[in-house]
Amino acid sequence: MAGLMSRNKGKRAEREVIKLLQPVVNEVYRSLGLEPPVLERNLMQAHKGGCDLVGLDWLALEVKHQEQQQVASWWEQCKRQAEPGREPVLFYRKNNMKWKVRMFGHLIAGSQRVRCPVDIAPEAFLAYLRIRLLKELTP
Secondary structure: OHHHHHHHHHHHHHHHHHHHHHHHHHHHHHHOOOOOOOOEEOOOHHHHOOOOEEOOOOEEEEEEEOOOOOHHHHHHHHHHHOOOOOEEEEEEEOOOOOOEEEEEEEEEEOOEEEEEEEEEOHHHHHHHHHHHHHHHHOO
């Protein structure tokens, strides 16, 4: 029974993240006169592995909604599952808490940029998503 409840909680979390992201995807694609892709749960992940959400080829999205936070372990899983050319992004939260997003960011050190994992608010990720989509879709 606990396994079923956990799976259902995971499905709900994945749908919740799609509801956050899909409006931005729709907005950007339609502003360019394009049909937006539909973000979906990866129904084959249990059998074939891979990311939790699919729909954008350059993005490797993993979603975790658990009380026992294992962010370092989840981040390692997210990076492993991100195929070459795909950006690993982890959405995670506890019950009754806001989503957090872990992804790679850059720290500026003089003229150098250091790539490292950063935890950001979903609103910051949505701003990044909007800009990244525009970059991906315009020559």
